[in-house]
Amino acid sequence: MKTKSNDKLFEGSVEIYMSTLKFLEYVLSEPTKEYEISFEQFLVLRNICNNEKVTQMGIAAQRNVTRSAISRQIKSLLRLGYISQTPDQKDKRKLYLHLTKRGAEVEQLIDRKVHLVFEGWVAKFGQKKVESLLKLLKEFGNQVINPN
Template sequence: MDGEQLHQLIYRYESATFTVNRRLSALIRELMPGGLTADQYGILRYIQERQRCTSSELADMFCVGKSSITAIITRLFDKELIRRMPDEKDRRIIYLQLTEKGAGVATEMEIKIQQLLARYISHFEEQEAETFIRTYEKLAKVLTEQ
């Protein structure tokens, strides 16, 4: 791939990612139930998948400082969506878990987002979508490993 080709591809990538991200996050914002934000939902989903996790792990995964995570966690805690469970052995560690209410909200939102995305992704042939996602996952992997 020569320089000019690469340049063109990157330009097109920037353009597409800008449009897709802005539009999708606006659509998702509208979907959110009272008071929940997209970031808060992201945290809920992450915890739901892992069953439990720590603030530091969230900070790493979300690529932000730990103080940002503390702030979000506090808001979710105040809404009674998550629980703080201190580790028995190492008392510096506080595990985060969803409450029943938190799990309900996360699942409800997941379904809504699935429905939203389905409206757009179903426009594509299965093969095209599969190929696309596979490359996207590769990109995610490259970004994670470096």
């Protein structure tokens, strides 16, 4: 039901989206540009770096996106030589993703740069406020965006 107070909340959310959330994506993507990848592709590299036996389907399921969305990201990372694929010994259709030497270097370089950005935010905003913000956003995500 549309009410005046909800109208103000809606307008406030649009303003935050336009001024903050879009900027957040831009700032986080900045360190990835020099390596010709998106922030999402960096997260794929990070996932491969931090987990064993990573597959396209596993990443798609974890992120709740389609296989084709991840496939486009994977193809680009393969083309750039940041990752490789090896088939499972028992099921050759299942391909495991691995970082190449260059991919591991790129993942580490971007990770350092992104962490520096985040550390700057914590220094400006304070650890307690960042923790509260993350808790609130997680709760919002769990209850509104992905209630399952």
